[in-house]
């Protein structure tokens with residue numbers, strides 16, 4: 562496909578038209594209001610996207626993808642964000658899908674990839690545990706082989722949207738005698754299995770994103786293991802590759818820029834030096850981030866393998882989203898603390914005020930999830946600057 566800027570502009574118009582026509586109005590209002598979409602709302606949107614082949618466009622065509630270039634994907638993502646489409650669950654579409662396409666057995670691929678591509682199956686990621694976050698290799702959830710099953714016992718935490726999930730991919734300890742990374746396996750677990758319980762944790766933003774997942778003697782058939790026994794660490798690490806370029810969150814940043822401008826115009830402060838200065842500073846950072854992301858995309862499209870320096874995208878992109886949210890909250894002022902529409906004031910701040918706090922607090926986790934900024938700094942220091950961190 563010839564992705565000239567001209568062609569991409571035509572494509573952007575097509576996508577914008579589609580979202581305006583097909584994004585369900587209740588979901589649009591939920592996103593605008595900074596509220597948590599329900600599972601049902603998300604599945605309806607998945608089905609709309611799947612119908613035109615846009616749910617998993619980044620997958621290989623044999624699994625229902627479009628084989629789009631990274632530039633086209635970026636354009637798609639931006640238009641979605643600018644038209645109030647919700648963020649899709651990257652655990653399902655960017656993580657487990659590509660992992661199964663690369664490492665799954667034919668039976669696993671046949672069982673799960675079409676179900677994911679149709680938009681009807683939700684996955685969650687069971688990696689972190691109470692004492693294993695940044696130091697993930699310390700995980701202790703145990704899987705003991707009994708005949709054709711593993712019997713899994715332990716607990717996971719911060720499992721995003723586990724209460725929505727049909728399936729969980731998780732890391733479990735299958736050998737305690739070797740160095741920690743060498744005794745971990747990668748399992749696919751049906752969330753309806755006896756012995757699983759899920760406890761959502763209400764966040765400061767008012768959403769139930771995180772969950773605790775308890776596994777008490779859960780039987781998982783051995784054929785639900787991906788890769789060899791004790792080879793889960795390599796698969797877990799490779800999974801991060803699949804979403805690296807998205808981590809710049811260019812579309813998500815542009816969504817916030819748009820909201821900051823709307824809020825400033827609505828409140829009549831767009832022309833004040835205070836707003837203009839902060840806006841300009843963030844806009845410069847966004848331009849720099851975009852230039853850096855496009856540089857990576859060009860390298861990938863030229864067939865180059867990119868290394869750990871891509872961590873810069875994650876660090877910069879996630880921090881910038883937070884800075885836009887802070888600008889929005891500061892622009893609105895104290896009313897941004899109101900979370901209920903009852904607290905709306907005459908004068909039109911309503912939807913911004915309602916959304917601002919929850920959106921801001923939601924993005925607080927962006928510099929922690931998927932490897933905290935401090936850990937990313939270590940990665941850069943170790944691999945690029947030759948440090949010993």
Ligand SMILES: Cc1cc2nc3c(=O)[nH]c(=O)nc-3n(C[C@H](O)[C@H](O)[C@H](O)COP(=O)(O)OP(=O)(O)OC[C@H]3O[C@@H](n4cnc5c(N)ncnc54)[C@H](O)[C@@H]3O)c2cc1C
Nearest residue numbers: 686687688689694695696719720721926929930931933935
């Ligand atoms: C929004 C969000 C969604 C998440 N979703 C999921 C999910 O779906 N599934 C899942 O498994 N997990 C999920 N997590 C958990 C996430 O992976 C962990 O929070 C993360 O890995 C950090 O681990 P921790 O919370 O245990 O913090 P810790 O590892 O205890 O870190 C605490 C602090 O110490 C710093 N630190 C730790 N080690 C070092 C070091 N070596 N050098 C310098 N500083 C260090 C950290 O940066 C942090 O500031 C999610 C987290 C968030 C915020």
